[in-house]
Amino acid sequence: ATALEITDLHKTYSNGHQALKGISFTVQQGDFFALLGPNGAGKSTTIGIICALVNKTSGQVKIFGDDMDQSPNKVKQHLGVVPQEFNFNQFEKTADILITQAGYYGIPYKESIERAEHYLHKLGLWEKRGEQSRLLSGGMKRRLMIARALIHQPKLLILDEPTAGVDIELRRSMWDFLQEINQQGITIILTTHYLEEAEQLCRNIAIIDHGRLVQNTSMKALLRTL
Numbered sequence: 001a002t003a004l005e006i007t008d009l010h011k012t013y014s015n016g017h018q019a020l021k022g023i024s025f026t027v028q029q030g031d032f033f034a035l036l037g038p039n040g041a042g043k044s045t046t047i048g049i050i051c052a053l054v055n056k057t058s059g060q061v062k063i064f065g066d067d068m069d070q071s072p073n074k075v076k077q078h079l080g081v082v083p084q085e086f087n088f089n090q091f092e093k094t095a096d097i098l099i100t101q102a103g104y105y106g107i108p109y110k111e112s113i114e115r116a117e118h119y120l121h122k123l124g125l126w127e128k129r130g131e132q133s134r135l136l137s138g139g140m141k142r143r144l145m146i147a148r149a150l151i152h153q154p155k156l157l158i159l160d161e162p163t164a165g166v167d168i169e170l171r172r173s174m175w176d177f178l179q180e181i182n183q184q185g186i187t188i189i190l191t192t193h194y195l196e197e198a199e200q201l202c203r204n205i206a207i208i209d210h211g212r213l214v215q216n217t218s219m220k221a222l223l224r225t226l
């Protein structure tokens with residue numbers, strides 16, 4: 001099955017800047033996929049459109065066969081998103097952030113607590129469960145965002161530069177975790193400008209530059225051309 005299908009995506013911001021000039025690619029279910037490109041290429045714009053945070057100018061986005069414009073609620077159920085910026089309530093406690101998020105998805109309270117506990121353990125945040133999120137380190141905040149994105153058990157997880165500014169040790173443990181959940185069947189798409197990160201994790205890649213797709217291939221094939 002196809003997890004994500006993007007067709008001829010265009011984005012012109014209101015200042016006239018053309019961030020995307022007709023991008024198309026697909027990601028198969030179960031894949032670990034990287035969207036690569038230099039700063040300013042259009043990666044965050046693409047992710048923003050998929051997550052309905054940015055309005056597209058034209059084109060189509062389908063998630064597990066559902067058009068995001070026609071079936072936004074269905075698409076939302078399938079999708080977990082880890083943005084680049086921390087956007088949670090700084091004064092809410094770590095565990096409560098996860099329980100609140102589960103509530104948004106209609107997950108019963110008891111189940112929400114069980115899931116929150118599971119991900120707090122999984123992501124090394126259990127000791128911090130009672131702390132306000134503003135007191136967490138940068139790496140912990142990022143792991144909390146991953147936990148929050150997974151709480152409704154999405155089939156597709158999208159991460160925007162998940163390890164930017166994270167030290168190498170933590171980066172490796174985040175890679176291990178992402179690989180583990182990919183092996184459990186979650187399709188993962190991440191953006192990165194570290195080729196090494198894509199090389200470690202991803203089977204397939206798309207490279208964008210100046211709002212255009214310049215490569216869409218397997219990681220193995222890309223490495224042969226370098």
Ligand code: ADP
Binds near residue numbers: 014015054
């Ligand atoms: P849209 O075209 O989707 O309505 P806008 O062009 O109105 O989006 O921009 C949304 C926000 O992003 C605005 O608050 C704007 O100030 C801000 N913004 C403008 N230029 C940039 C930029 N180069 N990078 C990031 N954000 C920007």
Ligand code: ADP
Binds near residue numbers: 014019039043045
């Ligand atoms: P990347 O994630 O690959 O670094 P972005 O998608 O953030 O690239 O940005 C693509 C281009 O669009 C850049 O030139 C950026 O400055 C511009 N841009 C991003 N957001 C806005 C905005 N809100 N308004 C105007 N231009 C923007």
